[in-house]
Amino acid sequence: MRLLSRGFIRSDDDRAQPSEPDPSRRNNLSLLTTLIHHQGALSRAQLTRLTGLNRSTVGTLIAQLVSMGLVYETAPAGDRQVGRPSPEVHPSRSVAALAVYPEIDAVTIGLVGLGGKVHKKIRFDTDRIPSAQEAVNIASVVIAGMRSELDASYRITGIGLAVPGLVNLGDGVVRHAPHLGWRNEPVARMLGEATGYVCQAANDASLGAEAELLFGAGAGAGQGNLVYLNGGASGIGGGIIANGQLLRGASGYAGELGHTFVRSGGKTCHCGATGCLETVVSQSRLLDLAGLSRGGTADLEEALANNSRAEVSDEVSRQLSYLGIALRNAVNIFNPEAIVLDGFLGTLHALAPTSLDGALQSQALDGPAGQVRIYRAALGSDLMMIGAAELAFTQFLADPAGLGHASYPPDK
Numbered sequence: 204m205r206l207l208s209r210g211f212i213r214s215d216d217d218r219a220q221p222s223e224p225d226p227s228r229r230n231n232l233s234l235l236t237t238l239i240h241h242q243g244a245l246s247r248a249q250l251t252r253l254t255g256l257n258r259s260t261v262g263t264l265i266a267q268l269v270s271m272g273l274v275y276e277t278a279p280a281g282d283r284q285v286g287r288p289s290p291e292v293h294p295s296r297s298v299a300a301l302a303v304y305p306e307i308d309a310v311t312i313g314l315v316g317l318g319g320k321v322h323k324k325i326r327f328d329t330d331r332i333p334s335a336q337e338a339v340n341i342a343s344v345v346i347a348g349m350r351s352e353l354d355a356s357y358r359i360t361g362i363g364l365a366v367p368g369l370v371n372l373g374d375g376v377v378r379h380a381p382h383l384g385w386r387n388e389p390v391a392r393m394l395g396e397a398t399g400y401v402c403q404a405a406n407d408a409s410l411g412a413e414a415e416l417l418f419g420a421g422a423g424a425g426q427g428n429l430v431y432l433n434g435g436a437s438g439i440g441g442g443i444i445a446n447g448q449l450l451r452g453a454s455g456y457a458g459e460l461g462h463t464f465v466r467s468g469g470k471t472c473h474c475g476a477t478g479c480l481e482t483v484v485s486q487s488r489l490l491d492l493a494g495l496s497r498g499g500t501a502d503l504e505e506a507l508a509n510n511s512r513a514e515v516s517d518e519v520s521r522q523l524s525y526l527g528i529a530l531r532n533a534v535n536i537f538n539p540e541a542i543v544l545d546g547f548l549g550t551l552h553a554l555a556p557t558s559l560d561g562a563l564q565s566q567a568l569d570g571p572a573g574q575v576r577i578y579r580a581a582l583g584s585d586l587m588m589i590g591a592a593e594l595a596f597t598q599f600l601a602d603p604a605g606l607g608h609a610s611y612p613p614d615k
Contacts, residue, residue, distance in 0.1 A: 228264070229604065231254070231256065231260070231264055232267065232603050232604060233600060233601055233603060235250060235254065235264055235265065235268065235292075236603040237600045239274055239292055239293070239294050240317050240318055240319070240596065240600060241319075241418070241422075243293075243294070243318055244291045244292065244293045244294075245291065246289040246291050247261055247265060247289045247290055267604075268292075271606070271607070272295055272298075273294075273298055274292050274293060275293050276291065277290065277291050278291075279291055293318075294317035295317055296317075296320075297356060297357055297358055298357070298360065298599070298606070299316045299317065299322065299353075299359060299360070300314075300315050300359065300361060300362070300363060300599075301314060301398075301400065301595065302315055302362070302363050302365070302587070302588040302589075302591035302592040302595070303338075303362060304407065304588065304591060305333060305338040305366065307383060307436050308328060308329060308497060309327060310327045310341045310342055311325065311326045311587070311588070312325045312345045312346065313325070313585075313591070314349070315588055315589055315591075315592035319589050319593075321585045321588050321589065324584075324588055325345055327341050329341075332382075332383055332384060335383075335390050336393070339390060339393045339394050339397055340397070342397075342398075343397035343398050346362075346398050347398075358607070360595050360596055360598065361401040361403065361595040361596075361599075362400045362401070363402075363592050363594035363596075364402060364403065364404035364405075364594075365405065365406075365410045365590055365591040365594075366383075366405070366406065366407055367380055367382060367407045367437035367440055368380025368381065368382075368385060368406065369456045369459070370405050370455060372403075372451065372454065375392060375402065376388065377404065378456075379474075381472075381474050382437040382473060383437065390404055391403055391404040401595075405455060405594055406440065406442070406455065407433065407440055407587055407590070408432070408433045408458060408460075409442040409449055409451070409455070410587065410591055411431055411442060411586050412443065412590075413442070413449050413590060413593055414582060414587075414590035415543045415580055415582060415586065416429055416444050416447075418581075419586065420541065420578040420579070421444070421541060427445075428446065428537065428538065428540045429542075430443055430444075430534075430537055430542045431545065431580075432461075432529075432544055432545065432548050433546050433580075434481075434544075434546040434547045434549075434551075435486060435547065438461050438473070439461030439480055439548070440459065440460070441458045441459065441533075443457060443458050443537055443539075444539075460480065460533060461479065461481040462481070463479065463528075463529045464476075464478050464479065465478060465483065465529050466478040466483055469483060480526070483521075484551075486546070488522075489507065489518065489519075489522075489547060489550075490503060492507070492512075492515050493506035493507050493515075494506065499584065500547055500549065500550050503547060504553060504554070508554060523551055523558045523559060524558075526551065526559065527558065527559050527562030527566065528562075528566075530542060530559060530562065530563060531566045531567045534567040534568075534571045535567055535568050538571045539574075540574060541575065541576055541578055542576070542577045543578050543579070543580050544577065544579055545586060546580075549579040549580055552579060553579060559577055
């Protein structure tokens with residue numbers, strides 16, 4: 204079980220009372236809550252099997268989580284079980300995180316519940332690229348407008364901020380977001396001070412990779428080695444999952460696959476180098492050819508698919524050829540089981556689904572190429588909200604009891 208490798212401790216000692224600072228109990232509550240968050244409703248029997256804890260310990264821990272309003276139980280679905288039925292345990296809707304995603308043309312704010320369900324998403328379009336302070340102002344005003352609802356119906360674990368750029372995970376400082384023009388911006392601190400919520404920031408594509416692993420294309424498929432690439436208005440980002448863990452690097456900067464070198468003599472990138480992937484694989488070029496000023500991937504895909512001009516098909520083929528070079532490099536270096544393409548990169552793949560497979564089979568090493576499959580991201584437009592929220596759930600999942608008890612009726 205992948206989650207058991209994340210530093211959790213199993214213990215069958217269920218003698219401690221809930222109020223005692225018992226590390227084993229805290230870790231076991233963390234383990235159960237994390238399983239329910241990532242996998243959805245699970246029966247007590249399933250939780251017993253997945254954790255290796257004894258049945259009475261699981262029962263005691265679930266009772267504590269129910270009393271705190273973090274989970275709720277229902278009768279088992281169907282009536283075909285043999286023996287004593289095992290109640291199903293569900294994540295509480297009242298536990299939620301806020302998510303913020305600034306791009307060059309918008310700031311999106313979301314409310315995401317335990318279990319990865321997006322309850323609300325608000326996109327605030329901007330006429331120009333927002334500065335860090337402007338993005339913080341937009342997000343804080345939107346959150347302030349939601350505050351009465353949040354206070355009445357939710358317990359917020361914090362804010363997760365997904366940024367298309369290099370983010371120091373330790374302090375939430377954006378060292379460089381080239382498309383946004385941000386340098387050394389302490390956005391996590393700024394947003395935390397503006398809203399009163401604890402805020403953490405990380406690279407958007409890294410968060411997207413984790414979201415797809417936990418809730419999307421990689422969930423339940425044994426894909427502990429995954430390469431994720433996201434393409435959007437703010438360029439191309441990537442995230443690497445190795446043996447079930449996000450590859451962060453020394454300061455959280457790993458995975459910048461948009462700056463993989465793919466073309467000799469190419470034009471200068473926003474990062475200052477030449478020949479980067481995102482200088483030749485571009486959403487803006489596709490939007491221009493499709494006659495769109497902006498739009499989601501569904502609009503772009505429909506417009507390109509219905510356009511029979513040779514110029515369009517030539518550009519799609521050209522971009523796919525360079526994307527194939529980048530994926531060949533990733534396959535040879537990381538030996539993934541899956542490549543997940545999001546945003547307009549998923550659109551490119553959908554328009555010519557055999558192109559990238561052919562590039563890998565002809566150019567990548569035989570062993571790695573034969574093991575990898577290419578998928579389109581499963582979470583769609585909710586992905587960055589889910590990924591950013593996962594960052595805000597981190598501290599809560601490590602110590603669920605620290606959130607306290609609910610002061611309003613629990614879920615039914």
